[in-house]
Amino acid sequence: MIRDLARLARPKVSLAVATGTLFGALYHGGGGPQAVLLAPAGAFCLCAGCSALNQVQECGLDARMERTRNRPLASGRMGVGRGLFWAMIFGLAGLGLFLPAGGAPLFLVGLAIVAVYNGLYTPLKRVSPVALLAGGVAGAAPPLTGWLAAGGGWADPRILWVAAIFYLWQVPHFWLLAEKHREDYRRAGFAVLHAALPPRLRARLMGVWVGAYFVALGCLAGLAGPASLRFIVPPALLLAGALAAGFAATDRHGPATAAMHASLPLGLATLLLNTI
Numbered sequence: 001m002i003r004d005l006a007r008l009a010r011p012k013v014s015l016a017v018a019t020g021t022l023f024g025a026l027y028h029g030g031g032g033p034q035a036v037l038l039a040p041a042g043a044f045c046l047c048a049g050c051s052a053l054n055q056v057q058e059c060g061l062d063a064r065m066e067r068t069r070n071r072p073l074a075s076g077r078m079g080v081g082r083g084l085f086w087a088m089i090f091g092l093a094g095l096g097l098f099l100p101a102g103g104a105p106l107f108l109v110g111l112a113i114v115a116v117y118n119g120l121y122t123p124l125k126r127v128s129p130v131a132l133l134a135g136g137v138a139g140a141a142p143p144l145t146g147w148l149a150a151g152g153g154w155a156d157p158r159i160l161w162v163a164a165i166f167y168l169w170q171v172p173h174f175w176l177l178a179e180k181h182r183e184d185y186r187r188a189g190f191a192v193l194h195a196a197l198p199p200r201l202r203a204r205l206m207g208v209w210v211g212a213y214f215v216a217l218g219c220l221a222g223l224a225g226p227a228s229l230r231f232i233v234p235p236a237l238l239l240a241g242a243l244a245a246g247f248a249a250t251d252r253h254g255p256a257t258a259a260m261h262a263s264l265p266l267g268l269a270t271l272l273l274n275t276i
Contacts, residue, residue, distance in 0.1 A: 004072035008055060008086055009048035017142050018044040020166065023268055024146025024159065026265030029275050034101045039149035042097030043142055046110055049091025050117045050138075056083045065184040065238050102149040109145055109154075113138050128191050130180075132171050139170035161220050162271070169264055170215035174205060176253045176260075207249025210256055214241020217267040225270040233270050237263060 019045035025035035055062060055073050062074035072078035091114065097105045121135035140163045147159040178185055212239055222234035244259035 003165060005086065007072055008078070008083060009090060009178035010051040011048070012042045013051060013072060014047040014082055014121060014241055016164040017047040020142025021146040021225065022160075023052050023272070024143035024162070025145070025150040027149050027154045027159070027162065028141065028150035030152070035074060037148040038097050039106070039146050042094045042101055042110070044094070045090050045097060046094025046113065049087050050114060050148060052090055053118045054122050056080055056087055057118065059083070061188040061190070062169055065181070066183050067184050098145070102145070104156065106145060106148045109148065110113035113141050125190050131191070134172040135174065136167045138174055139199045140164070140167035142166065158224065161224070165213070165217050165220060167213070167219055168209070168216055169260060172209050172213065172248070173260060175209070176257050179253055186207060203249050203251045207245040210248045210260065211241055211245035213260070214238060214263065217263060221267050221270045224274060226274045229273065233266065237267060
């Protein structure tokens, strides 16, 4: 039972989202326990709720995929009703923690995340690969939630830059995942990019997007990072970006994915160093 609940909540993903929220709070530099404790805890629970609800929505499709067929609902170990119950418990806990953490603005952002991820992205995945562009909006929200909990404004250019970086990272991340498991996605009936575009064009688009992400991250690290690192980190990121974009453009997904996973913590750590 505990193991199935963990698979329903996807704790690794939820922890990554909570870390993004914590980064937003620390990057702002203000707030108190509500920003560095309640907001990340709320983000963890809300992400767990969205993941559980996603599995309720897609349990039949998950059962067709090798990667997901052992999930509790897809395998039949847990009924849809119980899965929905836990999705509501996780989600309401997350929204409930957002209220004291950031008041009505943060609560509304939490509702918007659920609406985008489960109301738009999840059903759109079966219709068009453009769903990734919608899903990236929900994935870009974690630093904004921490920023709001710390007392920051949602329109502040500093956090909008960070949210843009998260967005640029999200799309190729899931794009590369779909490419890696393309046969699984095809078998389940998802609208994947490899079926919509010629292979060469698809790979080039991937390379352009990966390159744009690294350019944006390098610029942000150069503009907002500490002066002592501005001549080290941005050039390193741009070099890594050129290599990653080249790998992505030639359908070598492993190296491109590894470079993207390593770059985001480096870039965010550079920004945090400037707030100390």
